[in-house]
Amino acid sequence: MASSLRHFAGLCCFPASAAAAAASGTTCLLRRYTPNFCAFAALRPARPASPAAAANPLASPADHEEHPAHQQAVPCRDGDPPALSSAPPPAPAPLRVGIVGFGNFGQFIAGGIQRQGHTVLAASRSDYSAYCADRGIRFFRSVDALCEEQPDVVLICSSILSTEGVVRAIPFHKLRPDTIVADVLSVKQFPRNLLLEILPPSFGIICTHPMFGPESGKHGWSKLPFVYDKVRVMEDGDQVAKCDQFLSIFEQEGCRMVEMSCTEHDRYAAGSQFITHTIGRVLSQLNLKSTPINTKGYESLMQLTQNTVSDSFDLYYGLFMYNVNATEQLDNLERAFERVRQMLYGRLHDLIRKQIVERVHMQTVSLEKLENDRSNSCATHLVSSA
Template structure:
């Protein structure tokens, strides 16, 4: 299949290179970037005429990108976002792109770090938004049989409810721990080393991704509130133990 990829950031370059193992891939980026192995550079007009166009752009910039590509899309071009949240990007695609444009919501729940050893068994969320039944079937089959992914079909709302307490909370904890400037130690336990791995994975991603995960998912605000309440309860238990003399201090 002729595939276009818009955006050559860290994830976009990785995604284009993975797709190029099985498809003919053209990429467009607003500024010059080194090309991943197996892909071809193209103009914006050229990638918009692809059979499938994957949008690999920051969540907060997606509305502007959609307005940019809208008049350039070829007849029948399937547009698929790859955003880490789904409710708002799905709403934007439905509102901004032409009503005849097939739309597919996707979220590859991995990136260059978590796919270092390959994509086998990694999860990808997919949902046909509009005129995309055939496209969804094609990509589900390609993702599963060629890339070895575990494809999960769920609505944008179901995705965001779940992601707030999986991906959202992971990035929140990773950034909080990263702010503490934790360092490796020769006496580190396995649990501590696992925490450092979380910090490394989450803090390797652009800070804008962290902000977008926390602000464009309608369910992360409640998640953060629950985390804060849990922290407060735990602190109160410790303070009570200190006050009553039941602690070791």
């Protein structure tokens, strides 16, 4: 070993080619007796010890290893962008949605919220504690108790007629100042104006209308329209993120998301939803019955009647009372019915008139012929008498 080291020490005296050969042999000897030796070790930049190694120099190297998943952005030389962390951003915490009004529609919406992994709290005048216990929902007998839990989103699922009383009874002072309040009413201008009037200015407001219900959405929400209007969402703070997270519930359920102003929604809804309910209510007054010779169209009318009368009359009245466009549509419907009736009676009048005119003409011809016959008969009688 000593001779080998002396041989290595004398390399500087050899020519270049000889020195290279000697260095190669010396490297092999060093690797043989010192397995951790590397000929290029001197060329490697020294890596500073990690904070963990400095704090505990006796720990094993594996304990000092820094895992890439936990690295943070590291500043580089001037002019170079910082090295980004390879760790994915943390997933947002699940929302806590408090539903006020837990009837059929509130329960229906709660199912979709839970399917997306969020927590549901519910308050209602009726006792749904057993229903909620079976589905992992926290039920409160009062809105005050629900608000003390400070949910991220308060979702109003009351009827249209009771909404104002429900909203005015909510103790907003018990909620966080950045709470988002949303509704699912079938009319939109009314809750928009109501929430803007009553809610503290820091509260977020989202007016929504799922254009489906427990019957039409019982097989899933895919491609069913969900209308929403971000009436007031503060840019600073967490309201934007929570608003997007809330709307993503319906997007992830497959809904066709339609952003639309409340005014525009009510104009469209009066010409579609209100008219549909009106026609269904009118048909229900006819007591339509199934027959042995039903056509597809007739069966569709019977299904329309069943779907509309299954909803409460309060819902239909709310569509009329709280949508400023409903009266105009009702007048349009009445005028349209009158025009159709005039079309029928007009054609019938023309047909009857034609028949009457033809009959009168035939009768006139018969009378003239009768007079002629009488005249001829009298003349013949006079001639024969003479």
